[in-house]
Amino acid sequence: GKHFYMGARFNGLSLSGYRLFQYDLTTANDLSTGSYASKSLDITSTGNWLHDFCLVNAGTKLFACAKNGSIGEWTLSTAFDISTGSFVSNESGFSGSYGIDVAFDGSKLFLSDYSTGVVTGYAMTSAFNLSTRQSADSSTFTFSGGARGIRFNTNGNKLLAIVGTTLKTASLTTAWDLSTASLDSDTIDINGQTTAGTWDAVCISAVSYT
Numbered sequence: 001g002k003h004f005y006m007g008a009r010f011n012g013l014s015l016s017g018y019r020l021f022q023y024d025l026t027t028a029n030d031l032s033t034g035s036y037a038s039k040s041l042d043i044t045s046t047g048n049w050l051h052d053f054c055l056v057n058a059g060t061k062l063f064a065c066a067k068n069g070s071i072g073e074w075t076l077s078t079a080f081d082i083s084t085g086s087f088v089s090n091e092s093g094f095s096g097s098y099g100i101d102v103a104f105d106g107s108k109l110f111l112s113d114y115s116t117g118v119v120t121g122y123a124m125t126s127a128f129n130l131s132t133r134q135s136a137d138s139s140t141f142t143f144s145g146g147a148r149g150i151r152f153n154t155n156g157n158k159l160l161a162i163v164g165t166t167l168k169t170a171s172l173t174t175a176w177d178l179s180t181a182s183l184d185s186d187t188i189d190i191n192g193q194t195t196a197g198t199w200d201a202v203c204i205s206a207v208s209y210t
Helices: none
Strands: 002-005 009-014 019-025 034-042 050-056 061-066 071-076 085-091 097-102 108-113 118-124 133-142 150-152 158-163 166-172 181-189
Touching: 061 097, 097 150, 108 150
Parallel strands: 050 097
Antiparallel strands: 002 009, 009 019, 019 034, 050 061, 061 071, 071 085, 097 108, 108 118, 118 133, 150 158, 158 166, 166 181
16 A cells, blocks of 8 residues: 655555554655655554555544454554554454545544445544444445545545546535535546555545645
8 A cells, every 4th residue: 555644744554564654755745755754553453454544633543444344543642653653442343444534523434345336434423433433324435346445635525536546536515425425527547656556545645635
């Protein structure tokens, strides 16, 4: 996986050893200026086959998902510094989780299922608190071809997904409400932008996408 966020940091997800590695960018959003910050976080608590993660709540919360349907939550004592992360909890029973994101206000967790392409929302009665997640929302949205990494913009009216080697978007008329989502016609072909063959996570700063 390849990730960056807030234009200030770059995080690489190593699937060997299940650690997150942090890179700093001297020029915002310019990956060519990145250098390893000698900071990492062990995320094995989530389980095997980790696929995606998101940093939320002003960089003080990290969530990661695994293929086995397990979701992990960490708190960062220093915002956007993954070396200060401490494990909070692990929740299971999220079938087929491949991509993950959390609403800007922490009220909802979103997961994508690669095999079906379905994106599902789960309300959290306490903001950014995984242990308070509720049953799956009745309304979902499907990306034909299977959704890997997903990312919302901060307003909750745009949803991005990696589908194969294509970046697709959907527009929501009501923020964070998947029942109001419709697929956009515009796409971006990212084939050839990685030697891995397929992308396991969205590599877009949701903050800069409006």
